[in-house]
Amino acid sequence: MGDSEREGFCLWLTGLPSAGKTTLAREVGRLLVGRGWRVEVLDGDEIRKGLSADLGFDRAGREGHAARVGFVAKLLARNGVVPIVALISPYASSRARARAEIGRFVEVYVSTPIAVCEQRDVKGLYRRARQGLIKDMTGVDDPYEVPVAPEIRVDTVDRSPTDCAAFVLAELERLGLLARPPP
Amino acid sequence: MGDSEREGFCLWLTGLPSAGKTTLAREVGRLLVGRGWRVEVLDGDEIRKGLSADLGFDRAGREGHAARVGFVAKLLARNGVVPIVALISPYASSRARARAEIGRFVEVYVSTPIAVCEQRDVKGLYRRARQGLIKDMTGVDDPYEVPVAPEIRVDTVDRSPTDCAAFVLAELERLGLLARPPP
Numbered sequence: 001m002g003d004s005e006r007e008g009f010c011l012w013l014t015g016l017p018s019a020g021k022t023t024l025a026r027e028v029g030r031l032l033v034g035r036g037w038r039v040e041v042l043d044g045d046e047i048r049k050g051l052s053a054d055l056g057f058d059r060a061g062r063e064g065h066a067a068r069v070g071f072v073a074k075l076l077a078r079n080g081v082v083p084i085v086a087l088i089s090p091y092a093s094s095r096a097r098a099r100a101e102i103g104r105f106v107e108v109y110v111s112t113p114i115a116v117c118e119q120r121d122v123k124g125l126y127r128r129a130r131q132g133l134i135k136d137m138t139g140v141d142d143p144y145e146v147p148v149a150p151e152i153r154v155d156t157v158d159r160s161p162t163d164c165a166a167f168v169l170a171e172l173e174r175l176g177l178l179a180r181p182p183p
Numbered sequence: 184m185g186d187s188e189r190e191g192f193c194l195w196l197t198g199l200p201s202a203g204k205t206t207l208a209r210e211v212g213r214l215l216v217g218r219g220w221r222v223e224v225l226d227g228d229e230i231r232k233g234l235s236a237d238l239g240f241d242r243a244g245r246e247g248h249a250a251r252v253g254f255v256a257k258l259l260a261r262n263g264v265v266p267i268v269a270l271i272s273p274y275a276s277s278r279a280r281a282r283a284e285i286g287r288f289v290e291v292y293v294s295t296p297i298a299v300c301e302q303r304d305v306k307g308l309y310r311r312a313r314q315g316l317i318k319d320m321t322g323v324d325d326p327y328e329v330p331v332a333p334e335i336r337v338d339t340v341d342r343s344p345t346d347c348a349a350f351v352l353a354e355l356e357r358l359g360l361l362a363r364p365p366p
Contacts, residue, residue, distance in 0.1 A: 006221070038189070038262045050254035054237060054247070064237070071233035072255055079221045081262045 006183040008037070008082040010073045010102045011168075014089045014147060015110030016139045017125050018117040020156040020164070021086040024110060027165035029084050036182040037082050042069055044087035057136040063094050070098035077102055080183035090144040106175065108168065109150035114139050116157055151175060189366040191220070191265040193256045193285045194351075197272045197330060198293030199322045200308050201300040203339040203347070204269040207293060210348035212267050220265050220365040225252055227270035240319040246277050253281035260285055263366035273327040289358065291351065292333035297322050299340055334358060 011028065013021040022043050029039040044065070048055070051068045055061035066089050073083040089095055099105040117139065118126045129137035136142045147153075152171045154164050172178050194211065196204040205226050212222040227248075231238070234251045238244035249272050256266040272278055282288040300322065301309040312320035319325045330336075335354045337347050355361050 040258055040262055051234060051251055068234055072258065075223055075255065075259065076262065079223055079259065079262070079264045081264070 005180070006080050007104060008077045008080050008183065009104035009106060009177055010077045010098075011082065011084045011106050011108055012073075012089070012095065012098060013084065013086045013108045013110055014095060014150075015112060016114055016117045016144055017088060017137070018120040018122045019110040019112035020120075020161065021088075021110050023161045024108075024154065024156070024164050024168070025084040025086040027161045028168050029082075031165055031169050032082055035178070038080060038182070039082045039084060040076055042073060042083050042085045042087070044069070044085075044089075047072070057142075059091070062089075063091060066091075066094035066098060070094075070101050073098070074102045077104055088138050088144070090138045090142065092145045092147070095147065104177075106152060106172070106177070107147055107150040108152045108154060109147040110154050110156060111146075112156045188363070189263050190287060191260045191263050191366065192287035192289060192360055193260045193281075194265065194267045194289050194291055195256075195272070195278065195281060196267065196269045196291045196293055197278060197333075198295060199297055199300045199327055200271060200320070201303040201305045202293040202295035203303075203344065204271075204293050206344045207291075207337065207339070207347050207351070208267040208269040210344045211351050212265075214348055214352050215265055218361070218365065221263060222265045222267060223259055225256060225266050225268045225270070227252070227268075227272075230255070240325075242274070245272075246274060249274075249277035249281060253277075253284050256281070257285045260287055271321050271327070273321045273325065275328045275330070278330065287360075289335060289355070289360070290330055290333040291335045291337060292330040293337050293339060294329075295339045 013025055015021050025041045029041050032039050047069055052065040055065050069085055069087055073085055076083040121127055128134045129140040138144050156164050196208055198204050208224045212224050215222050230252055235248040238248050252268055252270055256268055259266040304310055311317045312323040321327050339347050
């Protein structure tokens with residue numbers, strides 16, 4: 001029950017574990033809220049509890065989870081909200097599906113190299129994966145398909161989250177998404 | 184990232200199969216859109232495809248599905264949207280959980296008696312349940328726990344959907360939910 005003037009758009013942050021997706025999502029969210037947008041950060045880990053407690057981290061589980069997140073993002077975006085998804089979403093097919101379903105879709109590739117991600121290792125997942133304690137770990141024993149043509153590519157190495165977020169806002173300006181006032 | 188001025192509220196329509204929940208949800212949605220609200224109808228059957236294709240209709244499946252719908256309704260309501268849920272939601276515990284999670288929650292009991300629902304039998308479910316072709320059918324071989332203290336109770340017998348929707352709007356006025364302008 002909306003028209004395009006009242007629609008938001010979806011920012012979909014993809015990247016390796018510990019690439020900085022959640023931090024960047026929150027910073028970008030803060031900037032957009034400051035400009036009058038409604039923002040909902042859909043963090044992969046948090047939203048799993050609400051929507052996908054039944055799903056694992058194998059390919060089917062990851063695809064199913066991404067599909068549900070995409071469904072929720074669609075409902076938010078078409079009601080004038082900007083969902084900012086922070087999800088590893090390692091498969092190109094999952095991202096393509098979300099793009100097709102949501103329509104106004106901005107793929108943001110958080111391109112932090114694995115060596116840097118592994119140094120950060122915010123949740124200790126790389127360490128545990130290297131020790132063989134967990135499996136299906138993206139970047140270790142599970143693939144990450146690098147986005148071929150993301151709308152935005154963010155390099156977080158040697159740049160603060162604030163700088164990275166400002167860069168994303170500038171890119172959104174360039175894409176014309178902030179030209180109109182928030183719905 | 185919202186404050187109460189920018190929040191919506193959730194209408195949660197519960198009742199037997201063929202009680203008229205989906206029809207009423209759409210009519211109420213139309214009236215609210217006419218008053219400038221953003222509305223998202225979350226129809227139980229439709230949203231199952233997007234969120235809960237893995238779940239069945241046994242108690243655990245219904246509770247899990249209602250929990251996911253409640254999670255999505257919460258995200259919408261806190262961003263200024265009015266989610267209108269049309270879901271049998273036969274268990275009082277599921278409805279109480281959604282109420283607690285969402286906060287601004289209006290339980291609407293669509294009280295159509297089973298004899299009338301069975302006559303309507305929009306999807307032929309009663310017939311098939313009586314023939315033993317399907318099981319876990321609410322009202323036939325699965326319980327429906329009648330709401331004890333719903334905010335609104337709608338009697339659809341001998342009243343048009345338009346009249347029923349106007350009644351719901353009047354009730355929302357009475358509850359003070361339409362006093363402020365839509366966010």
